[in-house]
Amino acid sequence: MIKDIITNQYFLLALTFGIYQGAKMLQRKTGSILLNPILIAIGLIILFLTTFNIPYETYYESGKMIDFWLKPAVVALGVPLYLQLSQIKKQFLPILASQMMGCIVGIVSVVITARLLGASHAVVVSLASKSVTTPIAMEVTQALGGIPSLTAAIVVITGLIGGVAGFKIMSVGHINNPMAKGLSMGAASHAVGTSVAMERDEFVGAYASLGLTLNGILTALLTPSVVELMT
Numbered sequence: 001m002i003k004d005i006i007t008n009q010y011f012l013l014a015l016t017f018g019i020y021q022g023a024k025m026l027q028r029k030t031g032s033i034l035l036n037p038i039l040i041a042i043g044l045i046i047l048f049l050t051t052f053n054i055p056y057e058t059y060y061e062s063g064k065m066i067d068f069w070l071k072p073a074v075v076a077l078g079v080p081l082y083l084q085l086s087q088i089k090k091q092f093l094p095i096l097a098s099q100m101m102g103c104i105v106g107i108v109s110v111v112i113t114a115r116l117l118g119a120s121h122a123v124v125v126s127l128a129s130k131s132v133t134t135p136i137a138m139e140v141t142q143a144l145g146g147i148p149s150l151t152a153a154i155v156v157i158t159g160l161i162g163g164v165a166g167f168k169i170m171s172v173g174h175i176n177n178p179m180a181k182g183l184s185m186g187a188a189s190h191a192v193g194t195s196v197a198m199e200r201d202e203f204v205g206a207y208a209s210l211g212l213t214l215n216g217i218l219t220a221l222l223t224p225s226v227v228e229l230m231t
Helices: 002-006 009-030 037-051 056-076 078-083 085-090 092-116 121-127 134-144 148-172 178-200 202-230
Strands: none
Touching: 002 009, 009 037, 009 056, 037 056, 037 148, 056 078, 078 085, 078 202, 085 092, 092 121, 092 178, 092 202, 121 134, 121 148, 134 148, 134 202, 148 178, 178 202
């Protein structure tokens, strides 16, 4: 009876939302950047599934409902971007140049680090597109002969690190320009960083959306060439 309840897809869906909302309330109350709602939700869901021996496939059936809304949610990030369109047009060339530089540095740094640590070619190419959204990253990895499942995991970890520490690192580096903050968060930690930026400030969130979009396009275009030159 209890097993039927806890494996019900609607129960698992409600549990996921409940844990996430509870984690958000906890973070607001404590103000700690370490209490990232996504990080806490992932940890507690994993603990729940392993404790009650619930297969991931069972949880994924309820997760499909959340996954369905991720695509329109990403599209909705374009709304604040549209509201800042006139400002973006005036600075498009500097923005594009900074995003291209950030994209190349991101790819080169992770490839060099992975090779120095003795990673295989498959692992290296799987890490190269770590800073873009999962669908783009997995397509790039597949085209390069990497391991898409590893890429998906690395993308999540990258987003979480950026969401937790991104603004703190920029604060230490005395980066105070809202546009620079937004572009950095979107480019370095994709949708997770963008959502964190959106929660802080709509203006910063708009530029994070732009960083997310441009970095996704540039990564898809440049990763194969950069990786080929370096491996």
